[in-house]
Amino acid sequence: MRKTSVVVGNCPGFAVNRMFFPQGNVAHFLAVECGVDPYALDAACEAFGLPMGPFRLQDFVGLDITVAVSGTFGAAFADRAYRSTFVPPMMAAGKLGRKSGSGFYTYASSDPRAAGTPDKTVVGRFIAPAATDTPVFPPGRAPLSPADLVDLTLLPCVNEACRLLEEGVSSSPSDLDVASVLGMAFPAHHGGLLFWATHAHGGPVGILARLRELDALTGHRCALLKPSFALLRSAAAASPHLGRPPRPSRTPGAPDDIVIVAAARTAVGRADRGGFRNTSADNLLAPVLADLLRRTQLAPADVGDVVMGSVLPRGDSGAVQTRVAGVLAGLPVTVPVRTTNRLCSSGLQAIADAAAAVARGDHAVAIAGGYESMSENAFTNKSLVPNPKVRGNPTAASCYMSMGQTSENVASRYGVGRVEQDVVAVVSHARAASAMLSGRQAGEIVPVKTRVKPLPAKGAPPPPKGTPPTWEEVTVARDEGVRVGVTLSQLSLLKPVFSKTGSTTAGNASQVSDGAAGVVLMRRSEAHTRGLPVLGCFRAYAVAGVDPSVMGIGPAVAIPAVLAKAGVQLEEVDLIELNEAFGSQAHYVSQQLGLNGDIVNVNGGAIAIGHPLGMTGARQTVSLLAELGRRGGRYGVVSMCIGTGMGAAALYEINSDAPAVGMGREAVIGKL
Template sequence: MRQQVLMGHLTGFSTAPLVAHNLLVSPSVCMGGDSGIDHARAAESCNDDDVVIVAAYRTPQCRAKRGGFKDTRPEDLLDPVLKAVVERTGIRPDEVGDIVVGTVLAPGSRRAMECRMAAFYAGFPESVPIRTVNRQCSSGLQAVADVASAIKCGYYDIGIGAGLEFMSEHSIGWGPVDNPRIQTNQQVQDCLLPMGITSENVAERYGVSRESQDEAAVRSHKKAAAATAAGRFKDEIIPVHTQIVDAKTGQRKPVTISVDDGIRPNTSMSDLAKLKPAFKKGGGTTAGNSSQVTDGAGAVLLMKRKMAMQKGLPILGVFRSFAAVGCDPAVMGIGPAVAIPAAVKAAGLQIGDIDLFEINEAFASQYVYCCQKLELDPEKVNVNGGAIALGHPLGATGARCVGTLLHEMKRRGKDCRFGVVSMCIGTGMGAAAVFERGSNARPI
């Protein structure tokens, strides 16, 4: 009936005349939002023109200025993940229609050049274009969404959505803005708030306690440590061969970085309780319950399903929907609470249909609030830890989350059909995307 009503909107006919005009439609087994459908059966029958993900890789994520990538160039982080999506799938580099890289902090023209350099290092010919996109913390997810949209529109059949951030060199911050108009608009003023203050605003406005924030941080580290010990990140991490410079001697030592280096397995409530508020006297946001400042990169290879089938490539997931939604900049961290419902609705689903969530832990305050607001089952959210433990390389986080989500969905098999990636965005927005677990069955 919903489909018939929608067809009526599109054709200009009321529902009744649809039968007379032979426009009556019936539910398809691909419609994941119809609760009367056998989900296991529906997952095996999809459209040739579905946009699918066939590979998703990332570098390890390392602490900025102190970690394994502190002496690595940004292009040398992006290079290995771009190379991996080609070498591990066997596609020809010249088949890629575009590479879109989410990135935030570096000057735009400089980062665009670094990304182009990385593509050449990775073996892409000059005919393959590349560009950057900046939607702040959702830039990596936006890159994936942009590529999915371009494939859906028929601009090209194969594309890469990637992300890169090198926070060892570029940190969050800006100089004073000399514009008297700012004083005339409160929301404009709130766009300039330090992110830590917006975290405190969320905690104060929605009653998120310091204790609940610290508990979320402990869980993040414990889950990330357990995932690492169990080898659950091995399928998504590409080891990076680089060098570390000895601060005392200046000597360069070759190293291979293959694990995230910000995870603290022994994090405890007592340890976190000793930390002072980082942004506001008497506040609850600390260095221990906030995301880590991090270096990293990731890349996601997308194409039409028929192309993946022709090439015999395994399908990790199907891109089902994307939404970016604005919210109050003073509490920008609530973004996932407004973006997730929008993306889920666009996919024809309900929150209860989602089996797994990857929600960026920019701050524990906003992460806790969003989970509570949406009444999410804790067993479905960030099951392998989040940004408090793994780090948050701003432009790369979205690509990292897509890979982490899809590899976990693959491990869980047929009982895990739909997943969501979401994050808050500075100046007051949220972004979310819905993915369906992949299937290599032929369309029917």
């Protein structure tokens, strides 16, 4: 076949097209927002050695194909893809590229080797009308140099290649160089895309400086020009060549550190319509507790306490269900249980409480986590009557505000638009879908066998009274809320839920869901004595209060607080699990703290996966530890906003005694 094989992992576009998509994307940005002449850009790239510039190549492929491919990458990488609008009008005018005789160029011959003639009317008819009201460059500014145009076109591709190496899609920069020459037609005499960038700009430090210069030059308006986390780490380590950044150094830790030796969760089910819709909360929790005992091979009587977060059960229901779950899981009656409720942070609060108890010496071993059946319990507490004394006290009154209204408040107060919120949702689904389809999180999930009543057909009459229910046996082993192929255009059709003039929709808010998650905690010395793998250390925890009317901003206060407690800088953090209660608050927190999107919710967040209130903090912990282990990271943060105006955050650290890969599941299973 005369093909050269390059081994890569699975992701949208694999390696070649993933590296290649920024080229045309940035070209459209430069033409629309910066007023760059498309033919000057093509000429600069072709003089550099590319066989075709971006616009000539799009003509060659066909503008209809260009739009289709752009849509794929726009859905997969909505956080950084530039969304141009001028190509569909060109297509409507019959300009499909070479195949129709005209596009950006006109063609007198169907011979694919014949060069087209620039159609200068395209700029005035199609590109200029698509520009924003505030152009990047003032009128009369000197054109960008050919060197600037080449770097603006190619360095975003280098930036994307760095992501491929960090994510493990490719393990070798030389493989990507080969792929760029043979798959992207990058000029071979430059040695390959990464080789060229390294030698032309002086390694990662120089590439980072040049990318930042170009980002500033273009008004910080093109996300593809913002440095990737991988490039930042490579530059910080002063690596001489591009490649996967060096892994952070892990320390041995201390004997008294509180560590997690096992972590597991159920899949997250869709409330009222999913596989857990007829499963009680105790039957969600019991399989997780049993699996934690199996993974660790602990004697059940050795567990000193079970602490679980749960939000919606009224009265003593949660405490009773937790006790029942413990007994069903095989814990003896001598093992006590309790529940805690700090609303959306309940699962994380339970872990923090259990860690503190172990640190005090209350127990040698504790199990902690959270669960929620939002199918079983009403979300709205109709028995809660507002205190009459809050009249005249807006802050106190806002504690009763619906979560959706607080999302609208965040959006309006801090200028978070509908598109920004929908982008959070698209990215969440894209990343969660990638993780689910690849089986990346399968090791976290405990498959649960349960049964459901079939949902009635739409419009069907209810069965006659006295009809015995029918049941179906099911096994729930995958997160049910994740949708493959979610796009901005789809989400734009949804109407606001909480205000007719608002921007929070069912598509950019977290889903109501069912599920359970838990971890086993003990001192590091205890784990070593028992021969158990240390998955991570519970390093620090912080809770902070904020204005209840914008409760979603809580993580913007809690994350700096927990890092300050631990003496860790944000730049040292490898991964962040930020609960997406709403797209509005998730976007605000990320922007306010300057979080690098490459490390936030890398396997999706609550908009895609779901938000079973009491489970969420524990689910985030389970997923964070697994991904930190896979990536060889050191520090990870779990954070969420909390109703009535709070935020919580925990810092986890992976030390040098952690398993080499994954969740340590192999080490545990090997002992069975």
